[in-house]
Amino acid sequence: MASEVNAPDHSPHHPGITTRCPTTCLGVHTVGDMVALLSAAARMARPDITDPDDGQHDRHTEACPLSCLHLSVRVINALKYADTPPRTIGALLRMIRTDQLTEVRNIGRRSLAEVHQALTATGFDVRHTNLL
Known part of the structure; x- marks a missing residue:
């Protein structure tokens, strides 16, 4: 399990988000937030499939x-x-x-x-x- 991260250094959308940050740094609190985040990432990763x-x-x-x-x-x-x-x-x-x-x-x-x-x-x- 990952070591604890210093909470005061982490807030939603703070600069310098890394893979060691908790998910709350992404502003993810619900499954809906996660789905929206993944959908946005998919659209950015594959701009060729949309007009x-x-x-x-x-x-x-x-x-x-x-x-x-x-x-x-x-x-x-x-x-x-x-x-x-x-x-x-x-x-x-x-x-x-x-x-x-x-x-x-x-x-x-x-x-x-x-x-x-x-x-x-x-x-x-x-x-x-x-x-x-």
């Missing part, structure tokens, strides 16, 4: 297109064939709240987990849904 207008902005709203969630092609294709395909995050959230998402063909546990993670990473509270 400038595909959801790369700081604040996501229900009016944002589904591309802001960076869902897999498998999930996007399944959503295209829903009775009423969602085009925005808000429409997807309404499908979740009315249990329509679980009725979409080819949306199983893995897809539901992916949608849950994507919504959490973009700041939506989906704790009280039936996604998991």
Whole structure:
């Protein structure tokens, strides 16, 4: 186990963060914080897989297109064939709240987990849904 780190030297986002710092130096307090951090790191590591207008902005709203969630092609294709395909995050959230998402063909546990993670990473509270 790592040795204790001097707490006064460590605060969220302090300069000189190293691998010996506690996770709180990253500002990570919840699983949602960790998912958001990892998602941001993945986008920075692979800028070639996104285009400038595909959801790369700081604040996501229900009016944002589904591309802001960076869902897999498998999930996007399944959503295209829903009775009423969602085009925005808000429409997807309404499908979740009315249990329509679980009725979409080819949306199983893995897809539901992916949608849950994507919504959490973009700041939506989906704790009280039936996604998991």
